[in-house]
Amino acid sequence: MTSAQTPTHPLVTASGLSKRFAAPRRLSDLFNGQRPHIYAVDGIDLCIGKGESVGLLGESGCGKTTTGRLLLKLTEPSAGSIAFDGVAIDTLKGNDLTAFRKRAQLVFQNPFDALNPRFTIERVLAEPLVNTGVERASHRDKVEKALAQVRLPPLSRFEGLFPHQLSGGQLQRIVLARALVLEPDFIVADEPVSMLDVSVRAGVLNVMREVRATLGLAALYISHDLALVRYVCSTTLVMYLGKIVEQGPTADLLKMPLHPYTRALVNAVPVPRVDQSHEALPIIGNVSDARGQPRGCRFRDRCPMAVARCAEEEPPLRDLGQGRQVACHLA
Amino acid sequence: MAAGRAGAAPGLTGKLARLLRDPFTVAGLTIYAVLIIVAVFADQLMTHDPGEILFRANGRVASNQPPSAAYLLGTTNLGRDVYSQLIGGSRIALVVGFTAAICVAAFGTLIGLLAGYFGGKLDAILMRLADLALAIPFLPFAIVLAGFSRSSTTNVIVAVVLLLWPNTARVIRAQVLTVKERAYVEAARVTGASDARILFVHVAPNILPLTFLYGSVAIGWAILTEAAVSFVGFGDAKNISWGYMLQDAFVSQALSRGSWHWFVPPGLCIILVVIAGFFIARGAEDVLFPKLRS
Numbered sequence: 001m002t003s004a005q006t007p008t009h010p011l012v013t014a015s016g017l018s019k020r021f022a023a024p025r026r027l028s029d030l031f032n033g034q035r036p037h038i039y040a041v042d043g044i045d046l047c048i049g050k051g052e053s054v055g056l057l058g059e060s061g062c063g064k065t066t067t068g069r070l071l072l073k074l075t076e077p078s079a080g081s082i083a084f085d086g087v088a089i090d091t092l093k094g095n096d097l098t099a100f101r102k103r104a105q106l107v108f109q110n111p112f113d114a115l116n117p118r119f120t121i122e123r124v125l126a127e128p129l130v131n132t133g134v135e136r137a138s139h140r141d142k143v144e145k146a147l148a149q150v151r152l153p154p155l156s157r158f159e160g161l162f163p164h165q166l167s168g169g170q171l172q173r174i175v176l177a178r179a180l181v182l183e184p185d186f187i188v189a190d191e192p193v194s195m196l197d198v199s200v201r202a203g204v205l206n207v208m209r210e211v212r213a214t215l216g217l218a219a220l221y222i223s224h225d226l227a228l229v230r231y232v233c234s235t236t237l238v239m240y241l242g243k244i245v246e247q248g249p250t251a252d253l254l255k256m257p258l259h260p261y262t263r264a265l266v267n268a269v270p271v272p273r274v275d276q277s278h279e280a281l282p283i284i285g286n287v288s289d290a291r292g293q294p295r296g297c298r299f300r301d302r303c304p305m306a307v308a309r310c311a312e313e314e315p316p317l318r319d320l321g322q323g324r325q326v327a328c329h330l331a
Numbered sequence: 332m333a334a335g336r337a338g339a340a341p342g343l344t345g346k347l348a349r350l351l352r353d354p355f356t357v358a359g360l361t362i363y364a365v366l367i368i369v370a371v372f373a374d375q376l377m378t379h380d381p382g383e384i385l386f387r388a389n390g391r392v393a394s395n396q397p398p399s400a401a402y403l404l405g406t407t408n409l410g411r412d413v414y415s416q417l418i419g420g421s422r423i424a425l426v427v428g429f430t431a432a433i434c435v436a437a438f439g440t441l442i443g444l445l446a447g448y449f450g451g452k453l454d455a456i457l458m459r460l461a462d463l464a465l466a467i468p469f470l471p472f473a474i475v476l477a478g479f480s481r482s483s484t485t486n487v488i489v490a491v492v493l494l495l496w497p498n499t500a501r502v503i504r505a506q507v508l509t510v511k512e513r514a515y516v517e518a519a520r521v522t523g524a525s526d527a528r529i530l531f532v533h534v535a536p537n538i539l540p541l542t543f544l545y546g547s548v549a550i551g552w553a554i555l556t557e558a559a560v561s562f563v564g565f566g567d568a569k570n571i572s573w574g575y576m577l578q579d580a581f582v583s584q585a586l587s588r589g590s591w592h593w594f595v596p597p598g599l600c601i602i603l604v605v606i607a608g609f610f611i612a613r614g615a616e617d618v619l620f621p622k623l624r625s
Binding site for chain 1: 520536
């Protein structure tokens with residue numbers, strides 16, 4: 001995190017954030033007496049300002065979702081710290097934790113799994129209010145307000161309905177309404193539309209953009225979809241194997257990517273033109289093993305430009321001015 | 332509202348309807364229903380006091396009578412009415428079966444919920460306790476317990492609960508391990524629900540069908556155990572259960588005397604009630620784990 005990137009009113013700041021999981025031990029590990037780890041998130045810094053919307057891009061398994069869960073205190077970091085509105089969240093308990101829960105919410109990827117199948121829609125939406133001890137008399141008003149914000153009809157239309165009786169687009173709006181009912185300052189949206197049909201994606205995304213703008217919500221959008229990030233995020237971070245490899249204003253980053261990985265991502269977007277000359281950046285092979293902490297650049301195995309230095313020295317995230325940062329020796 | 336996924340995820344009522352289409356389940360439920368009705372109206376249904384020694388008109392003990400209008404299932408060698416004993420036995424079967432089943436289901440579910448949800452040391456300790464209980468041979472334990480303490484129906488229930496809870500606990504634990512990874516559980520946590528609320532409001536209702544399933548199996552086990560303990564002579568002498576009837580018939584050589592009317596009915600009743608539990612379990616399995624059927 002550098003001064004160039006730090007917004008004027010930071011809401012969520014993380015520094016040196018790491019999360020590792022115990023990897024299954026191989027036979028050789030038993031002989032060496034090693035306990036291998038997989039680094040899902042490996043020492044990342046990030047800062048999200050009040051009302052800012054940040055995109056977190058990356059392929060499956062790069063640690064995007066873990067980052068989101070860490071920021072919401074759904075899992076504890078192995079190292080590093082997170083501050084929410086100036087307060088460290090790692091030691092929060094009891095009432096302080098409840099207060100934090102009211103302010104930071106999650107929008108789930110799969111709306112078909114995110115709602116308790118035995119709860120009616122009304123109960124699903126009131127549950128956060130019950131959990132955080134909001135007085136019962138105000139529940140109905142708050143639920144109605146949240147429904148209106150996500151452009152769903154009033155509660156009377158959902159009388160006695162269970163989640164399985166609604167369509168995917170409606171369910172995802174309910175999931176969003178559940179997050180909004182607590183009137184949070186910050187939401188993490190983990191692949192908010194990836195489970196939806198393309199036809200209803202735009203509707204849900206528009207609602208999210210609108211809600212964010214009117215309520216001044218800060219948001220972290222986790223996605224592998226460049227179009228989504230370009231549509232809703234002002235700043236974008238690109239993650240690869242637990243590290244942030246590039247960050248900057250979304251428009252610039254997508255127009256002129258600096259890191260070879262970002263360039264590959266941008267080039268991989270399909271273009272709806274048959275005669276399009278397609279110069280895909282050749283990146284080779286698959287994501288390398290996340291066991292242990294390798295020396296040098298993590299992307300070098302697949303990078304078409306890798307030089308000897310990339311294997312020796314891990315590139316730090318360098319500031320290139322105009323809010324752009326990149327972790328590559330060659331950029 | 333589009334009812335798009337209504338077929339894919341039927342609610343509780345849909346499951347119940349499917350359960351009631353299974354002939355085995357219906358048979359099992361019918362047997363239980365008859366048992367309950369007979370036990371409740373036992374006083375009205377009994378023609379004699381099951382412990383009373385009956386006399387004939389000529390003043391002699393009405394022993395070893397064949398079935399007749401006066402004695403529907405005949406009498407024992409001491410002149411007691413078999414039919415009335417059979418009816419009275421249904422009460423003991425019901426009390427033993429249902430008390431043990433409720434205790435097994437409640438205790439096993441609670442342990443399974445705690446072990447599965449909290450994991451770690453608590454899980455390890457509870458599951459090793461379960462292994463320990465499973466390693467104890469069932470019937471010998473029940474007999475020893477009944478032999479060492481005062482023989483009573485309560486002891487039989489205690490023995491059944493002590494040895495049957497691990498089966499329920501293990502299955503419930505396994506189910507909790509999958510349910511707690513569902514997104515709606517995480518949703519409950521992120522919206523500020525406490526562990527207790529997540530466990531009992533969000534997780535428990537979704538594993539409740541399994542609790543009922545194991546409860547219905549435990550009914551059969553408990554009745555069988557009570558019968559076995561009574562048959563070997565450690566039963567409660569004050570309560571004439573089906574097992575006690577069999578023991579009484581056995582020691583007074585009813586078989587060699589050909590008094591089929593005496594020992595076949597209680598044996599049949601035990602078989603029917605125990606089988607009913609397994610019938611219901613069988614039907615419920617189809618509904619709970621539809622993928623197993625193929």
